[in-house]
Amino acid sequence: MSYLKPLFRHPKLPKNKLGYTLKEYEGSLSTLCAGCGHDSISAAIVQACFELSIEPHKVAKISGIGCSSKTPTYFLGNSHGFNSVHGRMPSVATGANMANKDMVYFGVSGDGDSASIGMGQLVHVIRRNLNMVYIVMNNGCYGLTKGQDSATADQGSKSKAGSINPFQAIDLASLAIELGASFVAQSFSGDKLQLVPLIKAALHHKGFAFLNVISPCVTFNNNPGSTKSYDYVREHIEATSSLDFVPEMPEIKTKYDEGKSTRVAMHDGTLIQLNKLANDWDPEDRISAVNALQKARSKNEILTGLLYVNTEWNDLHGTLNTHQTPLNKLKEEDLCPGDEALKEINDGFR
Structure with missing residues (x-):
C-alpha cells in the first residue's frame, strides 16, 4: 500500500494572492481511519491558510502525542513542525514563540493530550495569552490505546465496549474562558462552513485563540449511546451564530436581519461579522459566554460558533514588553552590549 499522493494536479486549479494552489498547503496522505473527523479539521486548516494567502514557510505546527497530534503531517507540508512529548506541546510552543514572534503558530492537540496529562501545561499557556491558534480535536476517547473514555467524555455516554461513563466531563471551552483565553470557539469537524471562518478569525487574532472541535472517532466512539458520535452531534448541535470573516475592508455583501447582526473588529482592522442566533448572548462578554455554554449543557446541546x-x-509579548525584533534575529552586539551596559544595569539594583 502506498502513502504517496499523486503528483498530478489540474493546471487550472484556483490560485491565491501568492500564486499558490491548495497543493502548496497540503501534507502527506493521511493514515488515520477512513472517516476520521481529524482529517476534516486538517482540510479546514488547509482551506483557511490557502484563502488567507499565508506563506507556508512562516507557519510552525506543534503537537503532542495522540491521533490528533499526527495530523500536522497531513497539512502544510512546506511549513515547520515539531512533535513534542505527550501533553507538553504548550511549553515547546511558548519557547518557539518567544524566540520568533513573526511566525504563525498552530498548536494541535487532543482531549487526552490537553485535558489529562497536559492539563497543567494548557492552563498556563491560556492565562499567559500566548499568540497562537490552539486546536483541540475532541473525540472523547483515547483512540491510540483502544478507545478508553477521556476526560472530556460526557457523563452517561456509552463506550463501544458498552460501559457507561460515571464521571462529569471537563468542559474545555468553559475552562478556556474562565482562565482568560482571549478567543474561544467551538465547532464540529463535519461543519466546514463554520469551521473554516473560525480558523481564519483565530489566525488573525493577536493572543491565545482556542478552538475546541468535536471530532468523532469512527473506530471507537461512533456507536449508539456515545455523545461524540456523528449522529449525536448532528442531532444536538446548536450554533450561537453564523459568521463571515472579512480579511480586508470591502463592503460586506452578506445580508442579515435587522437587529441580529454584530461586528467584531480585530487588531489589524479585519472584521468578524456575526449573524446572532442566540439573542441573549454577547461574544465580547465573558459572563454571557459562560452562561450560554452552561444553558446549552443543561439542555444536552453542543454550543458551536465564536x-x-x-x-x-x-x-x-505585549505583557513582557519584549523587543520588537525576534530574538533569533538579534545580533551579537544587541545581546552582548558590553561591560559598561552590564555595570549600568547592576548599578540600577543597588
Whole structure:
C-alpha cells in the first residue's frame, strides 16, 4: 500500500494572492481511519491558510502525542513542525514563540493530550495569552490505546465496549474562558462552513485563540449511546451564530436581519461579522459566554460558533514588553552590549 499522493494536479486549479494552489498547503496522505473527523479539521486548516494567502514557510505546527497530534503531517507540508512529548506541546510552543514572534503558530492537540496529562501545561499557556491558534480535536476517547473514555467524555455516554461513563466531563471551552483565553470557539469537524471562518478569525487574532472541535472517532466512539458520535452531534448541535470573516475592508455583501447582526473588529482592522442566533448572548462578554455554554449543557446541546473574543488584552509579548525584533534575529552586539551596559544595569539594583 502506498502513502504517496499523486503528483498530478489540474493546471487550472484556483490560485491565491501568492500564486499558490491548495497543493502548496497540503501534507502527506493521511493514515488515520477512513472517516476520521481529524482529517476534516486538517482540510479546514488547509482551506483557511490557502484563502488567507499565508506563506507556508512562516507557519510552525506543534503537537503532542495522540491521533490528533499526527495530523500536522497531513497539512502544510512546506511549513515547520515539531512533535513534542505527550501533553507538553504548550511549553515547546511558548519557547518557539518567544524566540520568533513573526511566525504563525498552530498548536494541535487532543482531549487526552490537553485535558489529562497536559492539563497543567494548557492552563498556563491560556492565562499567559500566548499568540497562537490552539486546536483541540475532541473525540472523547483515547483512540491510540483502544478507545478508553477521556476526560472530556460526557457523563452517561456509552463506550463501544458498552460501559457507561460515571464521571462529569471537563468542559474545555468553559475552562478556556474562565482562565482568560482571549478567543474561544467551538465547532464540529463535519461543519466546514463554520469551521473554516473560525480558523481564519483565530489566525488573525493577536493572543491565545482556542478552538475546541468535536471530532468523532469512527473506530471507537461512533456507536449508539456515545455523545461524540456523528449522529449525536448532528442531532444536538446548536450554533450561537453564523459568521463571515472579512480579511480586508470591502463592503460586506452578506445580508442579515435587522437587529441580529454584530461586528467584531480585530487588531489589524479585519472584521468578524456575526449573524446572532442566540439573542441573549454577547461574544465580547465573558459572563454571557459562560452562561450560554452552561444553558446549552443543561439542555444536552453542543454550543458551536465564536463563543468569546477580547481584542483589548495584551498577548504574552505585549505583557513582557519584549523587543520588537525576534530574538533569533538579534545580533551579537544587541545581546552582548558590553561591560559598561552590564555595570549600568547592576548599578540600577543597588
